[in-house]
Amino acid sequence: MLIAVLAGLIVSILYIPFGKYLKGRLAVLVALLPIGLFAYFASFIPMISNGGNADYQYPWVPSLGINLDFRLDGLSLLFSLLITGIGSLVYLYASSYLKAHPYLDRFYGYLSLFMAAMLGVVLSDNVLLLFIFWELTSISSFFLIGFNNDSAESRKSSLVALAVTGGGGFLLMAGFVLMGHLSGSYSIQEMVQSNEFLKNNSLYPLMLLLVFAGAFTKSAQFPFHFWLPGAMKAPTPISAYLHSATMVKAGVYLLARIYPVLGGTDYWTYPLIIVGGITMLYSAFHSIFRTDLKGILAYSTISALGVLVFLIGIGTAQSLLAASVFILVHALYKAALFLITGVIDHETGTRDVTRLAGLHKVLPPLAVGGFLAALSSAGLPFTFGFIGKDLIYEATLNTDSVMPTILTTLAVITNIFLLYAGLLAGLKPFTGRLPTAYAGIHLPHWLMWIPPMLLSLLGIAFGAFPALADTALLNPAAAAMINKPIDSPLKIWHGFNLVLLLSTVTLILGAVLYLIRKPSAGGLARIERFDYLSPRHLLTKIVYYSKKFSARYTQTLHSGFLRVYIFRIVTFAVLLLGFRLLTGGPVWFTPNHLSPISVYEVVVGGILIVTIYLAVTTLSRLTAVVATSVIGYCICLLFVFYSAPDLAMTQFTIDTLTVVLFVLVLFRLPPFLNFTNRLARMRDWLLASSFGAIVSLIAVQVLNQPFDHAVSRFYGENAYLLAKGKNVVNVILVDFRGVDTMFEIVVLAIAAIGVFSLLKLKLKASEKE
Structure with a gap:
């Protein structure tokens, strides 16, 4: 298991010396990595479907409670198969899509690192280990989103994504440390045993707040959603992988994994329902105004993530099963639509749906794949999306925690908008009359249309034969969330009931909306007039004023003159120490404590x-x-x-x-310089005298304090016994405080490298100026 998790990391390191040999046609061989991992994880399906789990423990830093503990259960298996399965198709797709790119080896290195990080997140059974992989996903996705580093927009998007997810990760770390400290263990399974203690602790709301911050930022929940549309500047294979099945679902996975530990209370339920509900409705509404295919898919992805958070917040067995199903449903159709969008952009040079039409005549396989993916997104009967949508409506109708009518209404409206967005992305470019400008385009290499076709067909296959996935993947995944067995086979037909009526209403209203509303730049312009109220705009303003304040603060306190810094430091020390001496009582000493002069x-x-x-x-x-x-x-x-x-x-x-x-x-x-300012000289003399006097008084105070020999006695008695050294000072520096000494050596080494670099620096005349 350890090799499987770290395989991507190892491959990414090997790309440094050998990556240049895996370009061109040989790039397709790199797909053997995710394909092999997919086969490895698929071999666990029989065991997981029978209710089993697999635990792997490798000691790492036992003294800090950090071990390489991995756990494979239904939830982690579902995500592992998505990460490696869709990863395999993306690897194959990218070998053709980016075949002429000069940095193809770099792309695969970043992608392999990201895959390893995601596997580490979903398989870790230690929250500190999970956090390490969590941060590694942020770092690797930063390189992937900014892969086109010659574009200023790509660089900015990668920085925004890193800032938002990194800030949430910092808060998540604090939450994990707090959970581990209170429960006495950093193992997730051991925390599950202490769940009642954690929920009844006075710090429970704070723990939830910190964990929610990490999950919401990573999964682009409102108001942190704005980084994901900007991340669409990345190449299409990256968007298909990160933003359909992997990175953005890391926050959803975290909430699902932590549910047995912290879930099931009002503090858990209401924030998730509110944030998830706002996110899914807000983003679904915005998706219908977009004209860029990636923009449509980005906002519909955010909405889908909101649906998942919404379902986990409801917290019933039905809602968690619905979340498991929708994770797979969304990954299949959204990855397919992303890959199809990439082909359209690659062949036509545009992603503007107002200009695209009739492509079924020149790209027939992609038209079929887009049509099937759009049907699954719409939730048409005999598609996997139909089953997922029905389960969502069942979960909202049968909840007891809040008003079912309100939750169901939100779900129906959201699904209507998502249906429209799915048809817009998967159907609109292929219907209508083909513009003459696109008459000459041709079907690309099969590696670019087979992967989306496979994903679309899987959406239909699971919809027609849901038994292929229910007991093998989805029921065990839901059981891992709720921490008890679930036996709820998926069905195509549930009879004539309210759920069927809601599904029919969704289909009809979504289809009507698609027929009567045509995408246009005018509609997008109208919605963009309110951007000044958007979270992105408000955060941009906060960042602007923060930078302005920081600049003034820096200019005020950091003049660049060493004498000014010393003056301020000594002044602060004099004021602080002087205040302490004044409030600490009289200063006295006994002369007989002093040795003769x-x-x-x-x-x-x-x-x-x-x-x-x-x-x-x-x-x-x-x-x-x-x-x-x-x-x-x-x-x-x-x-x-x-x-x-x-x-x-x-x-x-x-x-x-x-x-x-x-x-x-x-x-x-x-x-x-000959300073003639007599007042400045007097000021410096007074400050120096005051500092000297205060230090002298402190020394006198120290002489009159009772001397405790416990520390010196310990070092004297144990220097030879524990460290085998007779020089106590050397033993303290090298052994008892060896870590301090090591870091001091590291600092000196870094300084030496810096000095050596400056000595070897050869500047041009223009650079010297």
Whole structure:
């Protein structure tokens, strides 16, 4: 299982040295990766359909509660088959669609990384491991959405998607940490055992808020939906893969997976129903005004995601089964429509539905595939979409938590709009009279029309023979959500009832809407007049003013002068420490705690006073450096006086090296500027004196505090026993605080690399200017 999850990651790494050899006709061989993974996961269908599960545990960081724990049940199997199955078709499709692209190897590398990340998300049984893969999906999708990096719009869309999903991921991490801390485990299955404790905890609403934030941003729920239409700037294979079956459904998967842990309460139900209901109706309404095929599919996708969140919010066994079915229904017809849109764009050079018509004469297989996908989207009888739509209506009619009439009405209106959008994308480009401009186009390579045809036919096959998927995939998926067995076979015919009536009304009204309303640029312009009220516009304004505030804040506090920074830091320290000393009671000390002052200390103290005065008054940089070095050597002598020769040698070495470096760097610089501002000098003198006085008072306070030898005794007793070292200081640095030392070494190494890069930098004359 571990190899299956990480296979995509391994392949993406191998693409760095070997990717250039897998271009052209050989690119099709890369599809063997998802095809092999699909076959592997399909082999678990018999076990899962019989109610079994498969758990895999690999130790990783046990001390932090992070293990590579994977669980394959009905829900994760459904998503795994979608990820690898549709991934296989997208890999094949892209080998022809992008065959001439110079960065085809890079595309497959990103896509393989994304596939591995999605498999990790749906198979992880540890929330921290799930979060790692979750963030990896955001990073890999950032590269995929911005794949056409020569386009400013693609770069902007990828940044927006990363910002929205990354921000939600940060909140999700906090929610996972809180859940793990309260339940005592980061294992999802162990959290299920503690679900009542978590639901009754006072922090339960906060946990839900954090988890919802991650799920809503990833699955483009209102008001975070705006990033998904912008992500359509990516090439069609990416849109078909990410935005129909995989990435955007990660948030839906998360809600379904966490349902046994946190679901089933009013705090869970009402927010999901409200957010999902608003999202599905708002986006479905917007989809009917779009004229770009990808725009239509983008908004209908957002609406479908809202439907899934809506169903999970209802939380009954019927609604969760309906969600399982609709996940598969939507993946099949939406991926098919995306791939068909890509072919249309590839052959005609446009995606504008107002200009497309009659393509069935030149692209007959795609016309059949688009027609079948549109029928499944509409929910016509004997299609899989019909079964999915009926289950949605059954779930809304039979809910007890809120008013069934309102929920059913929302579902019917949404489905009418989605029916129109599906016909617009799958039927409109192929009907009517063929424009003369498109008379010369031809059917592309079979790798570009076979994948959408297969997906469309599967939508019909599952609709005509639902037994192919119910007990094998969909019932186990719903059972994993609700954490108890479900035996509800899917049926084509449920008799003459209210559900059938609602389905008929949906079909009739959707068909009438399609016949009487023609897409136009005018309709889109009318709806765009209200963009100033859209969440995207409002967020853009917030970002604009945030940047403006940040710029002013930076200009005010960050002048670029080191002396200004030091002045502000020391001023803050003086105010803070002075306040603490004033409120902490009188400062006192006992003179007998001090050792007698020797003549050596008096002499060294005098030298220090003279050199400090010289360092702050001289106008020569070299003199200041020499005076500073004398101060360092005097400190070395003080270390020697107080029996710390190792510290003295360290100080001597560092001070000598510093003086040499200062001289090499500073001897070519001009003398110090001669400041004539007497007030500034007095200010600096007062600040320095105040800081010195406060530090002295703190030192006196420390001398009068009772000294606890517990820490030093521990290191002294255990340095040799635990670390096998006799030098206690070295043992502390290398063993007891080895992680700190390691990071200090890393910082020094990074600084050294930076300095080396600057030394080797060769700029042109224009660049130097």
